[in-house]
Amino acid sequence: MKILLANPRGFCAGVDRAIEIVERALALHGKPVYVRNEVVHNKFVVNDLKSKGAIFVKEINEVPDQQVVIFSAHGVSQMVRTQAQHIHATIYDATCPLVTKVHKEVARKQKQNHQVVLIGHKGHPEVEGTLGQSSEGRQVVLVEDGKDVAQLNIGTDDNISYTTQTTLSVDDTQHIISELKDRFPNIKAPKKDDICYATQNRQDAVKALMQSADVLLVLGSRNSSNSNRLREIADKMNIPAYLIDGADEIKQDWIKNANIVGVTAGASAPEVLVQEVVNYLYDHGADELQEVDGAQENVHFPVPEELR
Ligand code: SF4
Structure with a gap:
């Protein structure tokens, strides 16, 4: 054989950085440090960091006041940032810079009054974080597949842009993008691929x-x-x-x-x-x-x- x-x-570089942030925060502040969500989706990595003093939480309301809080590589919504500020946490942001790029893109497009369509998997932390960049006006809408594209209830005006989760199948995403382009011929692509x-x-x-x-x-x-x-x-x-x-x-x-x-x-x-x-x-x-x-x-x- x-x-x-x-x-x-x-x-990848984003995972390396996220783990290093938790380890350095532990070295600087001592234990515990609180990490919102699994810092990266890997059982071995999470268990190793737990043994060193990291506490993983689902929501910020599980963290006592004035503690160290680390956001995971998948990124967080604006609401989570505000919650962490309200408990006077010392915040370290381990969001992968390539996810932050997507967040900034969403904010920029919304400022230009674009309807943003996000291609991604419902419930994935990265998707929740990106949806949570919506400004007060228009919400970002999520599509997972061609069926969702067909059911999209948005106007066919010029101001539509799409963005994607960073970890999708390159091939499947191409299909969904083609379907979006068929329905919304003027839809704008991101400057650079988000995958x-x-x-x-x-x-x-x-x-x-x-x-x-x-x-x-x-x-x-x-x-x-x-x-x-x-x-x-x-x-x-x-x-x-x-x-x-x-x-x-x-x-x-x-x-x-x-x-x-x-x-x-x-x-x-x-x-x-x-x-x-x-x-x-x-x-x-x-x-x-x-x-x-x-x-x-x-x-x-x-x-x-x-x-x-
Ligand atoms: S966006 Fe890519 S580079 Fe960044 S953490 Fe996710 S998989 Fe790694």
Whole structure:
């Protein structure tokens, strides 16, 4: 059995930065620090930070007054920012700069009196944060698929713009954008694609891998959007693919007939988990490993100045 490792895979610059912010805040202020939502969607990362003194909360009203509060990489609504200010929290914002770019875009378009349409998954924290950038006038409207586009109840005037969640399937999003353009021919695209470089590169890497792999293992938590999208690429090619939090979740049945096992990791899954999967595969019949060539990534986002 041969192991094919996707490249790039695993941590992106936004996740690296978010974890560093929590660790540096702990070093500066001591424990506990409160993190609103999972700082990144990965069980291993969250448990590690919990053991170091981070407390994860769903809402700001779970945080006592005058504590350290960190916003997750997915970003927050304006309302959450105001709530944190009201409890006199020391705030560190771990929102990925590429999500902040989307937030700023929404605010700018709304100032120009545009109706903004957001393509994304209902209930995902990033989507809630982006919807929560709506100014008092027009609300941002969410579409998840072509059916939502068909049912959109907005005028067909010139002032419509769309934006997207950063971690969507590049291919599915293209379809939804085409449908939006069919219904609203004057709709404006963002200046630069909102799907981030890390999502795009990891999806391209899996497509390359799936040219030869018989099965795909994706390291990533169930609630990680970009990890789910990686698994779906194999699904669409009718190749079995499994999303796992670690090597202990692998079932021997999945790999027993495979000659080539593809392995990748979502943007919030650490490399140590990939190495554990590789070790598992070596223990269960693998005798060769190949790293597939892919896009080079040199993106780095610095932490806020107060934490340097
Ligand atoms: S997946 Fe993309 S948008 Fe999300 S944290 Fe990473 S770089 Fe930022």
